[in-house]
Amino acid sequence: MDVELIFKIAAVGILVAVLNQLLIRSGREEQAMMTTLAGLVVVMMLLLQKISDLFLLVKSLFAL
Amino acid sequence: METIVRIGAVCVLGAVTALYLARYLPESGMMIALAVCAVAGAVLLTPLGEILTFAQAMAAWGGVEESVFHPLLKTVGIAILSRLGAELCRDAGQNALAALAELGGAVGALLVSLPLLQAVWELLEGLV
Numbered sequence: 001m002d003v004e005l006i007f008k009i010a011a012v013g014i015l016v017a018v019l020n021q022l023l024i025r026s027g028r029e030e031q032a033m034m035t036t037l038a039g040l041v042v043v044m045m046l047l048l049q050k051i052s053d054l055f056l057l058v059k060s061l062f063a064l
Numbered sequence: 065m066e067t068i069v070r071i072g073a074v075c076v077l078g079a080v081t082a083l084y085l086a087r088y089l090p091e092s093g094m095m096i097a098l099a100v101c102a103v104a105g106a107v108l109l110t111p112l113g114e115i116l117t118f119a120q121a122m123a124a125w126g127g128v129e130e131s132v133f134h135p136l137l138k139t140v141g142i143a144i145l146s147r148l149g150a151e152l153c154r155d156a157g158q159n160a161l162a163a164l165a166e167l168g169g170a171v172g173a174l175l176v177s178l179p180l181l182q183a184v185w186e187l188l189e190g191l192v
Contacts, residue, residue, distance in 0.1 A: 058109065063137060
């Protein structure tokens with residue numbers, strides 16, 4: 001059970017949230033939005049591989 | 065037994081983290097839910113595989129042909145996937161997408177059990 005993935009995503013989420021607040025407070029809303037987008041892309045890249053593994057596992061298990 | 069405890073713990077941990085992060089970043093709540101689904105799902109499927117192989121052995125011993133048992137197996141897989149997808153969509157607040165996912169699951173299950181229905185139909189026609 002590799003829980004590292006969840007902690008990695010939580011870490012990226014916290015980092016992006018802090019950066020977001022920092023940028024918004026200093027008046028750079030567009031860069032804050034860019035940072036959020038970048039964080040989203042990074043997390044999606046991490047996740048997509050895992051989700052496809054899960055679907056392949058279910059497919060092979062149930063002979064779908 | 066220990067796997068179940070671990071899965072429960074990871075799910076609760078993911079929920080708390082998602083709740084906390086969602087306040088600052090709404091998307092991250094959904095991301096963590098997806099991550100926990102992927103991790104816990106992968107772990108849960110191995111014992112499920114053992115149950116399925118036992119059920120297959122029972123079916124073979126009981127004389128149930130493979131062609132009858134396979135749709136049952138596929139329907140279980142389709143049900144799991146469509147349920148998971150629908151609930152994730154509902155978490156994100158998209159009820160319409162959740163309904164679509166459930167519809168997809170229903171259509172998939174029906175499609176898989178089509179040969180079975182045809183077999184029953186031919187049986188009935190033979191009787192009449």
